[in-house]
Amino acid sequence: MTETILEVKNLEANLEDGDKILKGLNLTIKAGEVHAIMGPNGSGKSTLSKILSGHPAYKVSSGSMNFLGQDLNELEANERANLGLFLAFQYPLEIAGVNNLEFLRMAYNSKQKYQGLEEADPLDFDDLVESKLEILSMKNDFLNRNLNEGFSGGEKKKNEILQMLILEPKLVVLDEIDSGLDIDALKAVANGINAYKNAGNAILMITHYQRLLDYVVPDQVHVLSEGRIVLSGKADLALELEKKGYDILNAKLS
Amino acid sequence: MPNLAERNKNEIEFIEQIFRASSSMLSRIPNIRTRQETAIKRVTELGFPQKSSEDWKYYDSQPILENFFTLDICEINKLDKEIIRKHRFPECSENLLVTVNGHFSKELSSTSLANKNISIIDFNDPEQLKTHPQEEEIINQYFAYKINQEKSFFKACNTALMSNGFLLSVPDDTEIQETIQILHFSNESCFNQTRSLIHLGKNAKLKIIVSYIGLANNHFVNNAVVELILSEGAYFKLDKIQDDTQQGILLYDLYARLMKNSNFEYNSLDLKANHSRDNIKVDLLEPGAHSDLSGFYILNKDRKAHNIIKVNHLAPNCTSNQLYKGIISDSARAEFNGEINVSEGANGTNATQLNKNLLLSHNAHIDSRPQLSILADDVKCSHGSTVGELDEDEIFYLLSRGIKKDDALAMLTLSFCEEIIQKVTIDSAKQHIRNLTLENLDTKIHTANTVHKLK
Numbered sequence: 001m002t003e004t005i006l007e008v009k010n011l012e013a014n015l016e017d018g019d020k021i022l023k024g025l026n027l028t029i030k031a032g033e034v035h036a037i038m039g040p041n042g043s044g045k046s047t048l049s050k051i052l053s054g055h056p057a058y059k060v061s062s063g064s065m066n067f068l069g070q071d072l073n074e075l076e077a078n079e080r081a082n083l084g085l086f087l088a089f090q091y092p093l094e095i096a097g098v099n100n101l102e103f104l105r106m107a108y109n110s111k112q113k114y115q116g117l118e119e120a121d122p123l124d125f126d127d128l129v130e131s132k133l134e135i136l137s138m139k140n141d142f143l144n145r146n147l148n149e150g151f152s153g154g155e156k157k158k159n160e161i162l163q164m165l166i167l168e169p170k171l172v173v174l175d176e177i178d179s180g181l182d183i184d185a186l187k188a189v190a191n192g193i194n195a196y197k198n199a200g201n202a203i204l205m206i207t208h209y210q211r212l213l214d215y216v217v218p219d220q221v222h223v224l225s226e227g228r229i230v231l232s233g234k235a236d237l238a239l240e241l242e243k244k245g246y247d248i249l250n251a252k253l254s
Numbered sequence: 255m256p257n258l259a260e261r262n263k264n265e266i267e268f269i270e271q272i273f274r275a276s277s278s279m280l281s282r283i284p285n286i287r288t289r290q291e292t293a294i295k296r297v298t299e300l301g302f303p304q305k306s307s308e309d310w311k312y313y314d315s316q317p318i319l320e321n322f323f324t325l326d327i328c329e330i331n332k333l334d335k336e337i338i339r340k341h342r343f344p345e346c347s348e349n350l351l352v353t354v355n356g357h358f359s360k361e362l363s364s365t366s367l368a369n370k371n372i373s374i375i376d377f378n379d380p381e382q383l384k385t386h387p388q389e390e391e392i393i394n395q396y397f398a399y400k401i402n403q404e405k406s407f408f409k410a411c412n413t414a415l416m417s418n419g420f421l422l423s424v425p426d427d428t429e430i431q432e433t434i435q436i437l438h439f440s441n442e443s444c445f446n447q448t449r450s451l452i453h454l455g456k457n458a459k460l461k462i463i464v465s466y467i468g469l470a471n472n473h474f475v476n477n478a479v480v481e482l483i484l485s486e487g488a489y490f491k492l493d494k495i496q497d498d499t500q501q502g503i504l505l506y507d508l509y510a511r512l513m514k515n516s517n518f519e520y521n522s523l524d525l526k527a528n529h530s531r532d533n534i535k536v537d538l539l540e541p542g543a544h545s546d547l548s549g550f551y552i553l554n555k556d557r558k559a560h561n562i563i564k565v566n567h568l569a570p571n572c573t574s575n576q577l578y579k580g581i582i583s584d585s586a587r588a589e590f591n592g593e594i595n596v597s598e599g600a601n602g603t604n605a606t607q608l609n610k611n612l613l614l615s616h617n618a619h620i621d622s623r624p625q626l627s628i629l630a631d632d633v634k635c636s637h638g639s640t641v642g643e644l645d646e647d648e649i650f651y652l653l654s655r656g657i658k659k660d661d662a663l664a665m666l667t668l669s670f671c672e673e674i675i676q677k678v679t680i681d682s683a684k685q686h687i688r689n690l691t692l693e694n695l696d697t698k699i700h701t702a703n704t705v706h707k708l709k
Contacts, residue, residue, distance in 0.1 A: 053654050056646065077653035078662075086654075093651040097672025098665055103655075110656035163655065 003031040004066075005171050005202045006052075011063035012227075013051050021047045023227035024063070029171065032199040036213060036238060037206045039224035040246050045206045046090060048224070049175040053087040054080050068170060081107075082114035084170035088160040088177050094148040100159070101143035104129060108166055132165040135195045137188050154185035161192035172196065174205045178212040190215030210242040225249060264319040265302040272297055276414040282380050285390075289398040293413035300407045312589040312621045313531055313560050318475060318503060333439060338362060341467055341497075343682045346435035351420070354439045356446040356476075358420045371428045372460075377449065378418040389423055392453045396483050397421075399509070406533065409507045412447045412479040419449025419479075422462075426455035426485070433461040433679045440502065443472035451481045454488035454516075461491040461679050466506075468498035468527070475503045482509065484516035486540070491519045493678050495687065498527040500557070506532045512572075514540035521677045522549030522561070522578075525690040529558035536565045538572035538600075550579040550674040552694045553586035553618075560589040567595065567630075571602040576609075579671055583614035583695070589621045594635055596628040603630060607637040612644065612670055664692055 006029040013022040021044045029035055039045050051058045052065060054077030065072040072080055095103075108128075109119040120128065129143065136158050148156050157177055164172055177189055193216050197203060205212065213221075213235060221238045223231040223246075231237070231252060240248060276294045281287045302319070303310040333354050342350055351374065352362035358376055367374065375382055375389050377397075383390045398404075398413045424430060438448050454460055466476055476498070484490055496504055504527045510518055524530050536545045551559040565574045580588045590609040611620045622639040644666050652662035668675075668688060675691075678684045 055650050076659075077650060078656050078658055081654050081656035089651065089654075093645075093648050095648060095651070095666070095669055097669035097676075106657060106661070107655035110658070114656065167656070 003200075005029050005031055005068060006204075007064075007066040008052075009064045009066075011051070011060065011065060013047070013058050013060045013063075016057055016059050020061070021058075021227055022051065025224075025228050027222070027229060029202045029204060031170075031202055033220065034197065034203045034216060034218045035205070036218040036221045037204065037224050037229075038208065038221060038238060038241060043224045044227045045224050046175055049087055049173045049204075049206055052080075052173055053077060053085060078110070079114070081167075081169075082111045084168075086164050086167055086169035086172045088157075088164060088172065088174045090175040090177075090179060092148050092151075092156040092160055094146075094151070096146055096149050098147045099143075100145050100147050101126075101129065103147045104143075104163060104166055107163065111167055129162075129166060132162055135165065136162055136192050138162060153180035154182060157181060157189055158185065158192070161189050161196075165192060165196055168196075168201075170201050172201070172203050174203065174207075176206055176208065178207055178209060186212065187215065210238045213238050223249060268302060268319055269298055272411055272414060279415050279417045281378050281417065283377065283383060283393070285394050286377055286397060289401045290414050290416075292401045293398060293404070293410045296401060296404050296410040297407065297414055300405070300410060303407050309533075309562055309591070312587075312591070314558075317529070333359075333362060333441065335362070337439075337469070338437065341437055341465060343435055343463065343680045343686075345680050345682060346433055346463065349432050349434045351422075351434065351436045352439070353419075353437070353448060355442055355444065356416060356419070356438075356448045358418050367434075370430065371425060372430060372434075373421070373423045373425075375421040375423070376418050377416065377420060388425075389421055392423055392483075393421055393451065396453065396481060396511075397451055399481060399511075406507060408477050408505050409479050409533075412449055412477050412507070415445075416447040416449040416479075419447075419451070421451045421453065423453040424455060424458040424460050427457045428455065429459040430461070433463055435680075436462060436464040438464065438466045438476065438478065439469055440467070440474050440476050440498070441469040443470050443474050446474065446476045448476055448478040450479075451483075452490070453483045454485055454490055456485045457487040458485070459489045463493040463495070463678070463680055463683055465495040465497045466502075466504055466527075468502035470499065471501060473501050473503070473528075475505065477505045479507045480509070482511065482518070484510065484512045484518055484543075486514040486516060488513070488516045490517070491521075491679060493521045493680075493683065494523065495683065496522075496524045496527050496530055497690070498530075500526060500528050500555070502527045504530040506530065508532070508534045510534075510536045510545070512536065512538050512540070512543035512545060515542035516544070518543075518545045519677070520545070520547045520549075521674065522547075523674070523678070523687055524549065524551035524553075524559045524561075525687065525694065527557070527559075529560075531560040532562065534561070534563045536574070538565070538567050538574065539569055541569045541571045543569065543572045545574045547575065548577045548674055548677055550581070550671045551588055552581045552671070552691050553588055554583045554694050556585050556587075558587045558589075561591065562589075563592040565592075565594050565605065565607075566597065567600040567603045567605060568597050570600055570630075572600065573604045575605070576607040577674070578609045579674055580609075580611040580620060581614065581667060581670065581691075581695075582611060582618040582620055585615070585617040585619075587619040587621075589623075590639065591621075591623045591625075592637075593625045593627065594637065596626075596630045596633050596635065598629040600630045601632045603628075603633045603635065605633075605635045607635075609639040610670075611639070611641045612667070613641060614643070614667075664695060667695055668692070
């Protein structure tokens with residue numbers, strides 16, 4: 001039987017003291033699967049990614065999120081990450097004065113330590129990073145810059161994927177990883193995702209556009225609307241949405 | 255003595271003690287001595303600083319009075335060479351100047367300095383001046399500049415009470431490659447007068463890193479005065495590290511006079527003292543002069559740091575920048591009181607000023623007053639100040655990469671001040687500053703959304 005990586009049941013969540021954003025969301029992701037979530041603006045897509053990864057501004061009011069047999073709600077954001085959950089941010093933050101390479105090593109060693117594995121010394125870690133840079137056609141000088149500081153939109157997204165490749169998570173949530181990318185950057189990012197993908201891990205892509213799905217083909221496409229998944233299908237559902245827009249929801253659901 | 259009856263008993267006693275002590279502190283160099291005598295008069299005329307004065311509005315000088323101990327002017331004390339080794343930066347081991355309780359110590363300073371093209375003159379050694387006529391001229395011209403019009407009470411005290419500070423002078427067209435380190439130690443509970451005059455000749459270049467280090471466990475006050483003259487085309491970089499014990503009070507007065515096309519970079523790192531008050535005044539006296547003032551203060555517990563800065567554009571086409579950053583936690587307080595004054599005729603001035611603060615607790619306090627006064631045309635000036643908290647989304651970004659919350663907060667705090675630390679000349683000093691910064695960090699940091707407690 002294939003391992004279940006994420007199981008979300010009847011999840012309801014809201015902003016602290018704010019409106020309900022997720023209203024009974026169900027989603028099951030198994031090892032080896034690629035899922036895509038599409039949906040109109042304001043449907044709760046980005047919120048879902050933040051709730052899964054433990055952003056403190058959101059509160060789960062009911063339902064459950066089970067990740068590799070553990071209740072995510074019981075874990076802090078850094079513990080979720082160390083357990084193997086990775087969120088690639090739609091808008092990665094610029095942190096001045098924090099060296100990119102040192103940051104990567106710190107994140108890597110946090111995970112190693114948490115999982116009871118040996119921490120990497122700087123030299124071994126350099127080798128690991130360089131092998132991943134190639135996959136993304138990134139230059140070495142990326143590493144000596146400050147974390148995302150002054151990076152272009154494409155460079156920031158590549159840096160997210162670089163972190164993902166180094167941390168080797170079990171589940172990746174890609175929040176609009178394709179926004180703001182030119183064709184070359186999109187290809188490099190897709191290369192990274194495909195290099196990461198294997199039978200033991202899983203991908204959840206949040207996107208507005210079909211074009212990413214040409215490069216990373218999903219097993220399942222879900223449509224999120226008003227805080228719950230209203231429609232699921234195969235990869236061709238994304239094509240249909242691209243052609244006809246979200247109006248088809250009304251026809252299909254009625 | 256004028257009007258002493260109106261002042262409180264402590265103030266009168268304080269001034270009387272200075273009066274009595276000063277007679278034994280007079281320099282054997284006649285020109286210095288004359289100015290010390292004028293300074294004593296100024297001390298009594300000025301009186302202890304009052305809160306009603308704008309520059310002292312936010313500064314509580316009562317602790318200085320209340321703790322006024324014995325007001326002993328300490329002798330030079332023995333200092334273990336091991337302590338010097340601990341505090342000097344490896345890059346500067348051959349270029350070290352040491353003072354103890356305000357007294358310049360030839361024995362503890364590097365002997366190799368004598369081989370360099372720098373003159374170091376003890377303010378209480380008339381013999382030395384006999385062979386240094388140029389330096390004598392510099393002292394005559396610039397030591398305690400216009401003391402009869404001096405407005406600062408503590409600067410006047412310093413002039414009256416200092417005994418052996420020093421002149422450091424670099425001749426014309428001389429570039430000193432290595433950074434010179436100056437260590438000012440305070441190892442007794444007393445009122446120390448640390449004094450130096452730094453003179454750079456035409457096109458001379460010099461970099462200095464100064465540390466004020468308190469070794470005493472009891473209260474003490476280090477009253478430091480630096481006078482600085484940059485001749486035409488000179489370049490001077492000064493890093494000042496306040497590395498006192500938490501029992502120390504540092505009063506720091508820097509007055510810089512910049513001539514044509516000279517360039518002054520100053521970087522102040524307030525890391526440790528119980529409280530400090532920096533009074534920085536830069537006069538851009540001739541066209542093309544440039545000054546870059548920067549600094550950061552990290553305060554916890556009930557510590558205080560006051561930065562009072564005046565940059566005076568007195569000639570056309572001068573440029574100046576001020577960038578001060580602060581991190582304030584617990585019930586600490588800071589004051590940033592910065593002025594840019596552009597005089598009539600100082601056309602073509604370009605000046606900026608920015609003060610940024612992170613408040614890490616509800617009780618932390620900042621009074622930030624960036625001020626501009628412009629009396630010339632064709633001037634570009636900007637000023638501003640910000641007060642904020644650590645960004646919740648930045649914290650979350652680091653957490654989402656598996657980094658522990660305490661580490662994330664430390665990273666972001668260091669990240670906030672790294673821009674200033676990067677300006678420090680010496681690499682090992684940068685690391686030392688980062689370590690001291692982290693020591694001062696309160697882990698119970700308040701962020702923009704503490705309601706969203708990260709469980």
